[in-house]
Amino acid sequence: EPEVTQTPSHQVTQMGQEVILRCVPISNHLYFYWYRQILGQKVEFLVSFYNNEISEKSEIFDDQFSVERPDGSNFTLKIRSTKLEDSAMYFCASRRGGDYGYTFGSGTRLTVV
Amino acid sequence: AQSVTQLGSHVSVSEGALVLLRCNYSSSVPPYLFWYVQYPNQGLQLLLKYTSAATLVKGINGFEAEFKKSETSFHLTKPSAHMSDAAEYFCAVRTSGGSYIPTFGRGTSLIVHP
Numbered sequence: 114e115p116e117v118t119q120t121p122s123h124q125v126t127q128m129g130q131e132v133i134l135r136c137v138p139i140s141n142h143l144y145f146y147w148y149r150q151i152l153g154q155k156v157e158f159l160v161s162f163y164n165n166e167i168s169e170k171s172e173i174f175d176d177q178f179s180v181e182r183p184d185g186s187n188f189t190l191k192i193r194s195t196k197l198e199d200s201a202m203y204f205c206a207s208r209r210g211g212d213y214g215y216t217f218g219s220g221t222r223l224t225v226v
Numbered sequence: 227a228q229s230v231t232q233l234g235s236h237v238s239v240s241e242g243a244l245v246l247l248r249c250n251y252s253s254s255v256p257p258y259l260f261w262y263v264q265y266p267n268q269g270l271q272l273l274l275k276y277t278s279a280a281t282l283v284k285g286i287n288g289f290e291a292e293f294k295k296s297e298t299s300f301h302l303t304k305p306s307a308h309m310s311d312a313a314e315y316f317c318a319v320r321t322s323g324g325s326y327i328p329t330f331g332r333g334t335s336l337i338v339h340p
Contacts, residue, residue, distance in 0.1 A: 156330035217269035
């Protein structure tokens, strides 16, 4: 069964550093998403991406965050200057379109020290 | 606006016992409702979804959920728990029109004892 692949599975970074989280969505999917889950809290929507542009974003997705689909297969989330509170599990998801459901990746655990 | 509340961050059952994970939703328009499961070190996997057809929805691994509009609930049940059911379960809601962005609950961790 097709999968959404996320790398790395765990990343530790120092506060203030830039990180890039990588995702390879399912090849025939058109809509791409990033969610995050801070430990013990709910899964929160960050941003959706369609047709090479952001279609929706939450209030969490401020100027420190950016997304890109640089080569037609990868979908990346960049955090420019990480803060301690960015420590969370970040999930990538993709959706084919219409009323098809999401497929989620297994997540990247980001730890900011 | 839409939201979900999952009652109980942890639910503990014995193997073979009934599993009941509670979810209440708030939505100003008819909702679509979902249950996702997350096994350790894996992504979220769709268990089942309600999209305004039958109110009793059957999903994978023997789970089912019933949409009760009067109670604004969508509780997840399984008659007999297996050890392999131990995981984190998330309820999610989205409106039937417009954005496809679901709102997730905090999750309930299901612990199954031998």
